[in-house]
Amino acid sequence: MSGYHRKLDLENGRVDLSHGAGGRAMAQLISSLFHRAFGNEWLARCNDQSAFDVETGKLVMTTDGYVVSPLFFPGGNIGSLAVHGTINDVAMSGARPLYLSASFIIEEGFPLSDLKTIADSMGAEARAAGVYIIAGDTKVVERGKADGLFISTTGIGALAHGFDLSADKAIVGDRVLVSGSLGDHGVAIMSKRQNVAFQTEIVSDSAALHNLVAVMIAAGGAGIRVMRDPTRGGLAATLNEIAHQSGLGFRLQEAAIPVKPAVAATCELLGLDPIHVANEGKLVAIVAPNLADAVLTAMKAHPLGCDAADIGETVADDHKFVQIATSFGGGRIVDWLSGEQLPRIC
Amino acid sequence: MKYADEFRDKTLAQGLAGAISAEADPQKAYRFMEFCGGHTHAISRYGLEDLLPANVRMIHGPGCPVCVLPASRIDMAIRLVERPEVTLCVYGDLIRAPGSQGQSLLRAKALGADIRMVYSTLDVIRIAEQAPSREVVFFAIGFETTTPPTAIMIQMAEKKRLKSLSVFCNHVLTPSAMQSILENPKIRNIGGAAIDGFVGPAHVSTIIGTQPYELLAEQFGKPIVIAGFEPLDVMQAILMLVRQVNEDRYDVENQYSRAVRREGNRRAKDEVSQVFESREQFEWRGLGFVRNSGLKLRRVYARFDAEARFAMHELQVADNPACECCAILRGAKQPVDCKLFGTLCTPETPIGSCMVSSEGACAAYWTYGRVRDDQVRRMS
Known part of the structure; x- marks a missing residue:
């Protein structure tokens, strides 16, 4: 950048209010940090917006905000999480994700080295997924007005085939498939929180699922009725949502639900239930019974679905309850949580 | 999961369920109260009631310390944490417990109160050490299980000369509450105590032992089986209760012998009695005021007593009269x-x-x- 010779100190520098003030400092931050990390032909034109070609069929759009604490966790950081999460929200419609936007709200004093790490991992994850971050925004707020860094994103994808997935398409007798073990992300995050820090080998499952979705659609086509990524509130919240949208109930087999022993043990210690714990690289699919085996086989052949399992079915139920046959031999209802899952004292 | 799955075995559960069905007299109704929230959790989490015959019914008791804390004590805590110098440390789900008029600590936090969730009283010590200018108050609740950690915390605070730490004490005593359930005149008015026996506390009994229940069993003629919190523990305890009822016995039996001794944990009991003494009465949500059912700090530790330090007034909040x-x-x-x-x-x-x-x-x-x-x- 001509006329501004002092290099951005990416080792020891901090974000200050000038980085969001619209002047040279901001331009330098954008060009030497964000553009370098995301590097693509759209950003290179330095416009306030990007134009892209529109395919035939339908476009899919989603938006999401990331306020995760801590910002760095085993298996990723807020940046990789933002890219994966946005891609997954697009992909759950069955669409192929194409473009992302990212808006950064940065707290004054935030280390530039951390910002670079986060932006670099966003760029790397986007490239690996074959999507482009083509629009962005940077705001700096005074110390205390944000918790380090917030990222909000938009994702756009293309729905080339003739069907779309929606929760109201589930019908009685459909199978419920999950793509792998539940609760990894939530436990990885909790292990680094200040008030409960503990040591675990569990890392976040944060991953972009669109390629797994593609092989599932190739195997199941319109037989795949619903797909959703069970993030906040875990599998329990996702299935309760689908139950309400479809007017159906669920009957699950607890023994079939994959949970890693370390996740189960951590939840046991903290008094939590893995089916309420967040995931960032898993999906739930409601699939027509005659195609469920084919879809499951396709999932298991994909690295992100190797632990996939058929965990139950949809049933007619006016109450729209999610019921589980426990491994112990009884039954129970899995309800929404009334707020955040809190450890029980007794 | 080693040492957990063994106590959740389906085959063993079916065996116990079969024995309960075979031994429960179809002409009789068996109504057992599990006192502890931990047992209630096991019963609902594993769907245990589905394994019991229709005439064996579980009544969920008051043994969840959050549930029995009355609105008045929560209101007192909310009023306390409105003071700008106070940081209030609480255990998990207490933060959602309702005070009067829709108030809760969760709402107080949203309004700016400094409320921290802790997993251990050691967290409270750490918070007090890190912020010496704050008045750090621990909202101590729970039955006999959570009382020893509070006692140890107070002793540590004394050794470390942590002057800014205090305790809002709401620790309660299990046997007094069981007695209140059994002897309250309302039960007679409603038509006789509908409880044929108790699944007795697990963790509480590791501290107090089985001895304190002996008088209750004798006095009220009700069998009590101390049971662990795993589902097989509860099933086995139910079978033991069915047998006692069938044989007209009302003994205190110990199913949880892998952790509970008759005399309990002497060291923990000593620590508790050094720091705490009985309150004349304490209010329970649902049970009203129960004599000798709560603990307060002994006079030698009065400087750690938040109620004295902040001149907290007892508040009177009537339970909703329609609440059953x-x-x-x-x-x-x-x-x-x-x-x-x-x-x-x-x-x-x-x-x-x-x-x-x-x-x-x-x-x-x-x-x-x-x-x-x-x-x-x-x-x-």
């Missing part, structure tokens, strides 16, 4: 018998103790009992 928790806790009424159930009182807006915790009798019925009723209706 009292009768439901005692097994004399069902949740649906309460006018508030499902109207004013829901899991999102709990009024009575039975709705506060997700495993309280009313909350459990809200999510599960309705389905069960439906299934029964469909079958008949």
